[in-house]
Amino acid sequence: MTECCDKECEIQALRKTQSTTLRIVLGINAVMFAVELTAGLVAGSTALLADSLDNLGDSLTYGLSLYVLARGPRSKAYVALFKGFLITAAGLFVLGQVGYKMLFPVVPVFETMGAVSLLALAANGVCLSLLWRHRTDDINMSSVWECSRNDIASNISVFVAAAGVWLLQSGWPDVLVGLGLACLFLRSAYRVLSAAFAELREAA
DSSP states (O other): OHHHHHHHHHHHHHHHHHHHHHHHHHHHHHHHHHHHHHHHHHHTOHHHHHHHHHHHHHHHHHHHHHHTTTSOHHHHHHHHHHHHHHHHHHHHHHHHHHHHHHHSOOOOOHHHHHHHHHHHHHHHHHHHHHHGGGTTSOHHHHHHHHHHHHHHHHHHHHHHHHHHHHHHOSSHHHHHHHHHHHHHHHHHHHHHHHHHHHHHHHHO
């Protein structure tokens, strides 16, 4: 009986720390979505817009993850499916932006791209450090970790794109990085969806 109580207390404590972590990273990503969306529109940067969509998707993901913290594996798997579809939608949208910029080229403002990408890198570094301890808790937290790890790669890519735009005085580095981020999103979506379908099969 005591062992069962101890186990239940451990589970409750874990859920509490997960909830606190998710609330913090949700707030950070919501703020960075607004910052990067505004900066991306002002600077005319596909890479920044892609990064802002990633933050929006993460904010929704963290909110859903909070919702299923105390629920069973099947509910968590369904939420992971939704996360996978969100990431897929973001990847397809960025692909559309890449196609548009190829047809109507523009040179983005590299100063804005560089400054905002460094700010986002710092913010997402905090998120990644907070989520590190929960990355193997369950499929819910694992998919959250996957999103956060993608953020770091996205931020570095945007900074590289800004450097390329500055060196070449061309919008092509921005377009190519946007294409790379779209591929990263789609690859991540595949991983999350595969894990979710496997979890559902196991639950069934």
